[in-house]
Amino acid sequence: MLALSFRLPVVAIMAATVMLPLSIIAYQSVLSEPFFMGGGALTLDSFRYIFSDPAFWTALQNSFGVATGMVLVALPCGAVLAYLLVRTDLPARWLLEPLVLVPMLIPSIVLGFGYVVAVGPAGFYTQIAREWLGFAPWNVYSRATITVLAGLSMVPYVYIYLSTALRSLGSDIEEAARVAGAHPLRVALDVSLPMIFPAIVFSTVLIFFIGLELFGLPLVLGSPNGFDVLAVYLYKLTNLLGVPSYHLMAAVVMCLIAMTIPLVFLQRLFLRRAERYVSVRGKGNRSRPVPLGRWRWPIFAIVAAWITVTALVPLSGIVIRSFVSHWGVGVNLIEAFTLDTMRQILTDTVMLRGIVNSVLIGVVGGALAVACYTLVALATHRRHDGLSRFVDYLVLVPRGLPGLVAGLAFLWVFVFFPPLAPLRSTLFSVWLAYTVVWLAYGMRLISTSLVQIGKEVEEAARSCGASQGRTIRDVTLPLARNGLLASWLLIFLMFEREYATGVYLLTSGTEVIGTLLVTLAETGAMDRASALSLVNVVIIGIGLGIALRFGVKIHD
Amino acid sequence: MTKLAVDDIHLAYGSMDVLKGISLDLAQGEVVALLGPSGSGKTTLLRAIAGLEAPHRGRISVDGRSVYDAAGGVDLAIEQRNFGMVFQSYALWPHRTVLQNVGYGLKLRGKGAKDIEAAAREALGRLGLGHLGERYPHQLSGGQQQRVAIARALVYNPPVILMDEPLSNLDANLREEAKTWLRSIIIEMQLSAIIVTHDQSEALAMGDRIVLLQDGKVAQVGTPVEIYTQPANLAAASFFGRNNRLKGRIVSLNGGHARVAGAFGELDGLAKGPLAVGDDCTLVLRAERLAVAAEPGGNAIEATHVTSMYAGAHWEHVFRQGEATLTLTSPTRVAGGRAFLRAEPDDVWLFAA
Numbered sequence: 001m002l003a004l005s006f007r008l009p010v011v012a013i014m015a016a017t018v019m020l021p022l023s024i025i026a027y028q029s030v031l032s033e034p035f036f037m038g039g040g041a042l043t044l045d046s047f048r049y050i051f052s053d054p055a056f057w058t059a060l061q062n063s064f065g066v067a068t069g070m071v072l073v074a075l076p077c078g079a080v081l082a083y084l085l086v087r088t089d090l091p092a093r094w095l096l097e098p099l100v101l102v103p104m105l106i107p108s109i110v111l112g113f114g115y116v117v118a119v120g121p122a123g124f125y126t127q128i129a130r131e132w133l134g135f136a137p138w139n140v141y142s143r144a145t146i147t148v149l150a151g152l153s154m155v156p157y158v159y160i161y162l163s164t165a166l167r168s169l170g171s172d173i174e175e176a177a178r179v180a181g182a183h184p185l186r187v188a189l190d191v192s193l194p195m196i197f198p199a200i201v202f203s204t205v206l207i208f209f210i211g212l213e214l215f216g217l218p219l220v221l222g223s224p225n226g227f228d229v230l231a232v233y234l235y236k237l238t239n240l241l242g243v244p245s246y247h248l249m250a251a252v253v254m255c256l257i258a259m260t261i262p263l264v265f266l267q268r269l270f271l272r273r274a275e276r277y278v279s280v281r282g283k284g285n286r287s288r289p290v291p292l293g294r295w296r297w298p299i300f301a302i303v304a305a306w307i308t309v310t311a312l313v314p315l316s317g318i319v320i321r322s323f324v325s326h327w328g329v330g331v332n333l334i335e336a337f338t339l340d341t342m343r344q345i346l347t348d349t350v351m352l353r354g355i356v357n358s359v360l361i362g363v364v365g366g367a368l369a370v371a372c373y374t375l376v377a378l379a380t381h382r383r384h385d386g387l388s389r390f391v392d393y394l395v396l397v398p399r400g401l402p403g404l405v406a407g408l409a410f411l412w413v414f415v416f417f418p419p420l421a422p423l424r425s426t427l428f429s430v431w432l433a434y435t436v437v438w439l440a441y442g443m444r445l446i447s448t449s450l451v452q453i454g455k456e457v458e459e460a461a462r463s464c465g466a467s468q469g470r471t472i473r474d475v476t477l478p479l480a481r482n483g484l485l486a487s488w489l490l491i492f493l494m495f496e497r498e499y500a501t502g503v504y505l506l507t508s509g510t511e512v513i514g515t516l517l518v519t520l521a522e523t524g525a526m527d528r529a530s531a532l533s534l535v536n537v538v539i540i541g542i543g544l545g546i547a548l549r550f551g552v553k554i555h556d
Numbered sequence: 557m558t559k560l561a562v563d564d565i566h567l568a569y570g571s572m573d574v575l576k577g578i579s580l581d582l583a584q585g586e587v588v589a590l591l592g593p594s595g596s597g598k599t600t601l602l603r604a605i606a607g608l609e610a611p612h613r614g615r616i617s618v619d620g621r622s623v624y625d626a627a628g629g630v631d632l633a634i635e636q637r638n639f640g641m642v643f644q645s646y647a648l649w650p651h652r653t654v655l656q657n658v659g660y661g662l663k664l665r666g667k668g669a670k671d672i673e674a675a676a677r678e679a680l681g682r683l684g685l686g687h688l689g690e691r692y693p694h695q696l697s698g699g700q701q702q703r704v705a706i707a708r709a710l711v712y713n714p715p716v717i718l719m720d721e722p723l724s725n726l727d728a729n730l731r732e733e734a735k736t737w738l739r740s741i742i743i744e745m746q747l748s749a750i751i752v753t754h755d756q757s758e759a760l761a762m763g764d765r766i767v768l769l770q771d772g773k774v775a776q777v778g779t780p781v782e783i784y785t786q787p788a789n790l791a792a793a794s795f796f797g798r799n800n801r802l803k804g805r806i807v808s809l810n811g812g813h814a815r816v817a818g819a820f821g822e823l824d825g826l827a828k829g830p831l832a833v834g835d836d837c838t839l840v841l842r843a844e845r846l847a848v849a850a851e852p853g854g855n856a857i858e859a860t861h862v863t864s865m866y867a868g869a870h871w872e873h874v875f876r877q878g879e880a881t882l883t884l885t886s887p888t889r890v891a892g893g894r895a896f897l898r899a900e901p902d903d904v905w906l907f908a909a
Contacts, residue, residue, distance in 0.1 A: 456647035462634035463606050463641040463718075464661040464708070470635075474660070478651045 003468060007379040011391055014376050017436055018397050021409030024416055025257075029250035036246075036415055046251035056252070059233035066147050066218070066229055067211025073151025074207050077306065078158020079200070084299060085159070086166040089289040091300050098548060100303075103310040104156035105540055107497040109517050110533040111153060112220030114314020115140050117321040117530055124320055124327060125313065141225045150217050152310045154210065158203045165199035166192070184290075202270040209263045213256070213402030215500045220521050230256055231404050235503070246412070253405045261400035268396060315537065321530035341531045351528075354511035355535055358496060361431055361512060362543070366492040369435040370484060373442040378472060381450055382458075399440045403500035406437045411504045425509050430502045437501050438494050445490060449483020450476065486552040493543045496536065513539075557584045558620075559748040560605070560716045565614035567597075567604055574600050575611065576772040582716060585746040589753055589763030593795070596769040598752045599644075602718050605750070606641055607634035618715050635664075640709030642719040646701045648693035654680065654704050655689035661712040679707040683741070699730050706738075710747065717749040723758060735761050756796050760784065768792055789829065790838055790907040798843035800882045803909065806835045814906055819878040820857045825904030836909040845903040846884035848873065849896045855904070856896040857882070864889065 024035075029047070032040035050056050084090045085097060103111075119125050119140050126136050139145060169192060177187045215231040223232060234252045237245055292299055320327075324336040345351045376395075380388040398406060410433040414424035423429055435442075453476060461471040477484075499514025506515045513536045520529040560582040567575040575597050582588050590598040603609040605616055607623070610631075616624040618639075623632045640661075648657050659676040667675070680686050683703040693701055702722060709717055722738065723731045739762050742749055753759050759766050760780040768775040768783060768791075775795075776788040787793035794801070804818030806827070814827040816837060823839070831837055849856060859875035859882055866872075873890050875882045875897060882897060 454645060454647060456643040456645050457649060459606075459608055459634070460641065460643055460647035460708075461649070461660070463608070463637075463639055465635045465638065465664040465712070466660075467633070467635055470664070475649055479649070481651075 006469075007383075007387060010375050010379040011387055011394075014391070015394055017432070018394055018439070021406065021413050021436070022257075022397065022401070024412045025250050025253050025405075025409050028246055028412065029254045031247050031250075034244060034246035035412075040247075046247040047254075049248060050251045050255070055228070055233060059228045059230045060255075062143075062218075062222075062227060063212050063214070063230040065143070066150060066214060067208045069144075069147035070151040070154055070211040070214075071204055071207050073148055074154035074158050075200070075204060077152065078155045078203065079162055081155060081159050081303065081306075082162035082166055084303065086163050087290050088292050089296065090292065090303070091296055096303060096307075099307055099311075100159055101156050102307070102544075103153045105493060105497060105544060106153075106311065106315070107216060107499050107514060107517070107533075107536065108150070108153065108214070109216030109220060109499045109514070109521065110318065110536055111149070111310075111314050112217045112521070113517070113526065113529045113533050114317040115149060116220060116317075117526055118313050118317025124317060124333075127328065141221055141227075143222070143227055146218055146221050146227070149221075149310075150211070150214060151207075152306065153217075154207045155306065155310070157206055157210075161199045161203045161206075162196060165196040169195050198270055202267060205263055205267045205270060209260060209267065212259055212263075213404075215402070215404055216518075219518070223521075231402060231500070235404065238504075249408065253408065256402060256405060257400055260402065261397065264396050264400045265393075318530040318533045318537070321527060322534045341527045345528060345531045345535065350508075350511055351516065351532065353509075354513050354516045354532075357427055357430075357511055358513040358536070359539065361427060361434065362492040362495045362539070365427075365431040365434065366488050366495055368431065369438065369442060369491050369495075370446070370488045372435060373439070373446045373487070374477075374480075374484065377443060377446040377450055378476075380447075381476070382455065395440045395443045398436045401437065403437050403498060404503055407433050407501045408504040410436075424505075425507045427510055429505050430510050430512060433501050433505060434495050434498055437498070438491060441494065442487065442491055445487040446480075446484065449480045449487065452483065453479045486547070486550070489543060489547045489550070489552050493540060493547070496540050496543060558582070559584050559586075559618065560750070561615075561617045562601075562605060563615040563617075565601065565604060565611045565616065567600060567609060567611040574772055575604065577614070578769070578772070578774055580767050580774065580777065582748055582750060584748055586764045587742055587747070587749045587751060587762060589751050589759035589766045590769060591753055591756065591759040591763075591766050591795075592769035592775075594754060595771075597772040598754070598769050599720055601769070602720055602750060602752045606639050606718055607632065607637050638712075638714050640712070640714035640717040642702075642705045642709045642717065642722050644721040644724060646693075646705035646725065648701055648704055648708075650693050652692075653689065654685070654691050654693065654696070657693065657704060658689075658708045658711050661708065665712055675711055676707075679711040680704075682745075683707050698726050699734060702726065702734065706741070710745070715748065717747050719749060719751045721752055721754070723753070723755070731758075738762060768795060770795075787828070787840075787905070790840070793828075793840045793905055793907065798883060798885070800839075800841040800843065800846070800880075800884075802839040802841070802877075802880055802882075804837055804839050804906070806831050806833050806837055806906070809833055813901065816904075816906055820859075820880070823857065823899070823904050824855050824901035825906045826902055827906045829908055831906060831908055837906045838909045840905040840907065841882070841899055842903065843872075843883050843885045845899055846882070847898045848884065848886065848890045849898050850891070852896050854898050855901055856898040858894065859897055860894055861890065861892045 028035055030042050030044060032043045032045055081100060085093055085100070090096070117123055119138060121136065130136050174187050174191055177191045182190060213231055214229055218227065218229045219232050219235070222228060228236065230252070234249060237249050237252065320333065322341055323338065324333055325338040325340065326336050327333060376391060380391050401409065410429060411424070414420050414429055457479070458471055458475055461475045466474060499517055502510065502512050502515040503518050506519070513532060517529060517532055517536070520532065558581050562578060562580045565575050565578045566573070578601055580588065590601060592598045600609055604611045611624065611626065613626045615622060615626065618637070622628060622630045623637045624630060652660070655673065655676050658679055659672040662672040662675055677686065677689060680689055683706060685700060685703050685707065688696065688700065693704065696704065702725070723734055726734055735758055742762070751762055763780060765777060765779055766783045767777050770791045776783055776792040783792065784796050787796065793799065802818060802820055804816040806814050807817045807822070808815045809827065809831065812827055814825055814831065816823055816825055816839060825839060852858065857877055859877040862874045862876050864871055864873045870885045870887050871889060873884050873886065875884070875895065884897060
């Protein structure tokens with residue numbers, strides 16, 4: 001739609017913002033010491049050091065183990081859940097459909113705290129269980145538990161992709177198979193399953209990928225036991241040698257990126273393929289729900305149990321922990337009720353600043369991020385030239401950067417370029433990192449709402465005499481308004497649940513709830529961590545409430 | 557006076573040639589219907605005139621001024637060409653009221669708010685929509701939306717109005733009504749317009765002239781009567797009306813008149829285009845120009861009655877002649893069995909096969 005004089009600068013700025021941090025990491029990884037100490041010589045020593053560190057290999061192995069386990073847990077659960085909610089007469093589907101997405105919105109570090117205070121060795125539910133059984137039936141710090149819990153929290157992602165695929169599968173093509181003489185099970189195996197297969201592969205890659213960069217849950221649950229994954233290993237490397245060991249960190253990051261970026265592109269390939277299947281949709285009516293018969297309520301109970309484990313247990317844990325002074329066998333929680341912890345949080349200047357900053361970055365930063373995404377989306381709107389394809393691939397690059405790494409990379413950008421240094425201790429630095437980390441997600445939201453505007457509506461304005469810019473102002477943007485507002489809400493939610501990206505950018509003035517939670521995880525102050533988590537969850541809940549109120553779809 | 561001249565326009569999508577050198581003229585107050593089967597390039601041509609598609613060769617000028625000229629390096633932006641365009645989907649802006657939709661073109665031309673409203677209201681009034689100015693497009697019926705789209709296109713007095721299948725989004729009953737209405741509006745307001753349609757009856761009814769496109773080229777240009785009664789080639793003849801086609805060979809020629817022989821026997825006909833004795837040819841016989849006789853004689857083919865279908869205003873009779881099936885229409889029933897299908901020699905058109 002727009003002239004090159006607008007498109008080129010927009011894309012150039014975006015390319016610089018995306019590629020600069022990555023280049024600095026690559027550069028740092030082949031230096032012998034941190035670049036700010038004069039650089040040192042070009043060398044592969046950092047990689048040699050990392051590769052000779054047994055802890056690195058253990059962390060790598062752990063990351064692969066956890067990621068694989070998560071796929072094994074999340075995929076079957078999510079697939080069954082999608083089938084149950086889309087195709088059967090499961091009771092209360094209207095309630096379950098939004099509810100199953102909730103675990104996705106809770107930051108994984110909050111989940112971690114929640115599990116510790118609820119079902120940890122001294123957790124509320126553990127105490128109750130011990131009272132009844134005489135022993136604790138679970139160990140939340142074990143590798144298996146971490147994997148299962150992380151896997152369960154991924155179920156919504158699988159659900160989203162598979163339910164979309166199932167819904168778009170026209171019932172007529174299944175009916176055609178029935179009429180041709182196939183038994184329902186055969187239809188499922190011969191027609192439905194092959195049709196949603198791309199979505200299955202896609203979600204597998206997605207979960208594996210998120211598993212590789214998992215940070216919050218293992219930080220809280222794994223570290224006490226010495227069970228570290230790659231991201232946690234990276235985090236602990238920060239002060240290993242006294243001075244920040246940037247060169248070692250850069251080498252770890254390069255290893256991580258070498259695994260994630262190919263996965264991102266693989267994922268895109270599968271998404272493309274999935275979309276091609278979706279486009280073969282038949283018109284057909286929604287098929288008659290498969291009756292579950294007497295299994296209706298037992299199955300409902302299982303689904304409810306999953307929601308309990310992934311959302312209610314940890315959330316109730318942090319709620320209780322935020323409001324009691326002590327607990328234990330024989331302690332009446334109502335008598336132990338106190339507002340002290342909350343008061344502490346809300347009177348602590350750092351905590352308070354973190355909360356205000358979080359809201360600011362979600363509301364104002366979210367709006368600014370949407371504005372930036374919109375500019376980029378407009379620069380490629382209805383264009384299928386080289387520049388648009390370049391942007392297509394470029395937006396995928398930050399997805400390969402785990403939040404923790406992206407934050408680190410931006411820290412280095414600010415340190416590397418002295419003119420930018422003053423920005424480093426402002427909220428701008430955090431905002432920039434967030435905006436880049438969520439670039440692909442945001443661009444997808446915005447392009448979707450721009451593409452929905454009929455081409456002829458824009459052409460009509462042009463043929464009436466409106467210039468390109470004028471058409472965008474008078475027709476495209478007003479028509480995309482609802483989509484843009486919805487994107488703002490969703491970006492708000494993502495920014496509020498973000499915790500890893502800000503970690504390395506944390507200084508006085510740049511605190512946000514997420515990064516404060518990470519620091520609290522180290523100090524082990526569970527009461528304050530719970531209270532702050534609760535504040536985080538409440539903010540997310542308000543955002544979610546507004547989104548649902550305005551009918552914003554939480555997934556596309 | 558020529559309002560719009562399109563000269564030798566070529567356009568390709570990648571390696572696929574869509575328009576292969578199209579030329580046409582539009583006079584002041586004239587309506588040209590661009591007609592052709594789907595894929596013939598008619599909509600592409602209209603969009604190329606508007607500037608929505610990019611040709612790579614040729615010239616387009618309005619009132620003698622080039623808006624596109626490949627050789628001269630002229631390619632005005634869409635908004636600088638000053639056409640009025642009615643889109644197939646109407647493309648009304650859903651976030652603007654009817655009045656704002658219609659007034660937008662005037663606003664872009666820097667008119668004052670008062671003038672805009674007055675002019676928009678006048679345009680709406682002329683199209684019978686004076687009372688709907690404050691509504692939003694989704695509150696209007698399909699027919700009303702179409703009128704708004706037309707009002708929006710002509711409110712700023714563009715030299716030429718371009719219409720892309722303006723009737724195709726209306727349901728069948730409304731379409732008949734809208735066809736009559738559109739034709740009378742065009743005549744009353746003396747508009748110069750190009751109308752794209754794939755429907756021959758729309759083209760015949762609305763166009764002063766018809767440009768028949770086939771495979772990216774102009775197959776024939778003419779008035780509706782010319783193009784129906786004197787098709788220039790086989791493609792033009794086949795596109796209109798209900799036709800019977802037979803294969804034959806020229807046995808004698810006498811000026812334009814020819815005698816042709818085939819499996820059907822022998823017939824006298826009119827040679828269209830260069831044909832020589834001994835040439836293979838295709839006979840085209842319009843269904844309504846065939847008459848049924850019980851006895852042989854005259855210019856007739858012997859055939860066997862297969863079936864008859866009642867179509868309300870007339871009957872459709874199907875006959876078989878050897879391998880060929882022949883259809884003819886008549887106001888009455890016919891007897892079954894053998895019959896003779898008679899045609900005037902002027903109604904038997906012979907085209908090079």
